[in-house]
Amino acid sequence: MKSLIGRLTLRARLTLIYGGLFMIAGVMLLGVTYALFNQRLDNRVVVKGTYLQRPQSPGTTPQPGAVPTSPNLWVLNPSGDVLTGPDAERVMEQQQAQVRDAARKTLLVQGSIALVLVGALAAGSGWIVAGRVLAPLHRVTDTARRIAAAPAAGRGLHERIALSGPDDDVKDLADAFDTMVERLDHSFDGQRRFVANASHELRTPLTLSRALVEVAMHRKTASADVKQLGENLLAINARHEQLINGLLALADSDKVLTAVYPVNLSDVTAHVVAQLAAEAAQARIDVHAYAMDAPTTGDALLLERLVHNLVENGIRHNTQGDGWVSVASRSVGDRVEVEVENTGPDVPPYEVEGLFKPFRRLGDDRLVAPKGAGLGLSIVRSVAEAHDGTVRAAPRDGGGLTVVVSLPVDPG
Numbered sequence: 001m002k003s004l005i006g007r008l009t010l011r012a013r014l015t016l017i018y019g020g021l022f023m024i025a026g027v028m029l030l031g032v033t034y035a036l037f038n039q040r041l042d043n044r045v046v047v048k049g050t051y052l053q054r055p056q057s058p059g060t061t062p063q064p065g066a067v068p069t070s071p072n073l074w075v076l077n078p079s080g081d082v083l084t085g086p087d088a089e090r091v092m093e094q095q096q097a098q099v100r101d102a103a104r105k106t107l108l109v110q111g112s113i114a115l116v117l118v119g120a121l122a123a124g125s126g127w128i129v130a131g132r133v134l135a136p137l138h139r140v141t142d143t144a145r146r147i148a149a150a151p152a153a154g155r156g157l158h159e160r161i162a163l164s165g166p167d168d169d170v171k172d173l174a175d176a177f178d179t180m181v182e183r184l185d186h187s188f189d190g191q192r193r194f195v196a197n198a199s200h201e202l203r204t205p206l207t208l209s210r211a212l213v214e215v216a217m218h219r220k221t222a223s224a225d226v227k228q229l230g231e232n233l234l235a236i237n238a239r240h241e242q243l244i245n246g247l248l249a250l251a252d253s254d255k256v257l258t259a260v261y262p263v264n265l266s267d268v269t270a271h272v273v274a275q276l277a278a279e280a281a282q283a284r285i286d287v288h289a290y291a292m293d294a295p296t297t298g299d300a301l302l303l304e305r306l307v308h309n310l311v312e313n314g315i316r317h318n319t320q321g322d323g324w325v326s327v328a329s330r331s332v333g334d335r336v337e338v339e340v341e342n343t344g345p346d347v348p349p350y351e352v353e354g355l356f357k358p359f360r361r362l363g364d365d366r367l368v369a370p371k372g373a374g375l376g377l378s379i380v381r382s383v384a385e386a387h388d389g390t391v392r393a394a395p396r397d398g399g400g401l402t403v404v405v406s407l408p409v410d411p412g
Contacts, residue, residue, distance in 0.1 A: 014130040019123030026115040136170040157185035265294035265329040290328040294336035295410040298387040306383045309376040314342035344400040
């Protein structure tokens with residue numbers, strides 16, 4: 001019953017409360033009226049009337065005005081017979097009982113019917129009044145939904161309620177909502193300006209380094225080793241440029257991808273494990289890859305960064321010498337998953353969520369490699385959400401962490 005009431009709208013609940021209170025008041029009023037009426041009927045009734053003269057012969061009707069020889073009351077029944085004494089009293093009592101029953105029936109039955117009709121009318125009126133009262137709240141809800149349904153967060157913050165009317169509680173709520181949205185709009189504008197400036201500052205040194213490498217490679221005195229080194233540096237520089245462009249585009253569009261392509265996470269997993277093999281060997285960490293078919297769609301570079309961060313964290317945040325990292329990709333129904341599990345010290349369950357926040361680390365004692373910036377898992381969650389995916393993590397029995405990234409499968 002409670003769940004059913006909880007699913008009702010506020011308008012419906014106000015209508016039920018209004019109609020219920022009206023019906024309760026009506027039933028109480030009807031009960032009090034019936035009690036007073038019944039008490040009145042139960043009181044002794046004194047009948048004052050005109051004495052009738054005793055008839056002198058059968059079949060004749062007594063004439064009013066004369067004092068009878070007997071103090072008894074004379075009563076005419078419906079057949080015209082004259083009744084006196086106990087018969088007259090019995091007829092009077094029967095008539096009073098009939099009047100009492102008819103009055104009670106009329107009061108209870110017809111009064112109840114009238115109460116139901118008036119209660120239904122009151123409920124309908126309450127529904128209309130509640131709708132008019134809640135109309136400003138519906139405007140607040142509609143505006144919030146339009147902002148939330150914007151293609152990117154921050155794109156619909158120009159919406160305002162701008163509620164007009166008396167200065168009541170609802171208008172105060174609408175004005176407070178407008179103030180909050182306005183501040184958020186200013187905040188997102190500042191963030192977009194920061195992203196634009198950071199984009200320029202990050203791209204400039206990469207462009208300069210690429211130019212210097214190309215100049216060194218194209219010198220006539222450049223040896224084959226220098227040219228090979230230059231090609232490797234250009235490849236690394238290009239990947240950094242692509243990564244920065246992808247991350248900045250992701251931040252600028254606020255987690256909305258503009259172009260997606262088919263990507264198989266099994267290939268990404270195998271490639272990342274090969275990339276980090278040297279770091280794992282230096283840290284004496286065994287990396288086990290179980291790359292199974294896991295087709296999805298998205299930005300290949302960002303998905304590679306997602307897996308790279310997970311495996312890199314698994315290597316760095318481990319126990320040196322006898323630790324291991326397990327990386328697996330698989331398809332599960334209409335989802336694909338990447339699971340990275342590693343050994344290491346115990347992770348308190350209440351600390352897991354904080355690891356996904358920017359610049360948050362569990363502790364220096366868990367690091368076996370140079371300390372990172374604390375952005376690895378936050379980038380993982382950001383990339384997963386950009387691909388309509390989810391990330392869940394849990395402490396592993398015996399120490400370490402298990403992180404599972406779930407993404408939509410590519411039906412093609």
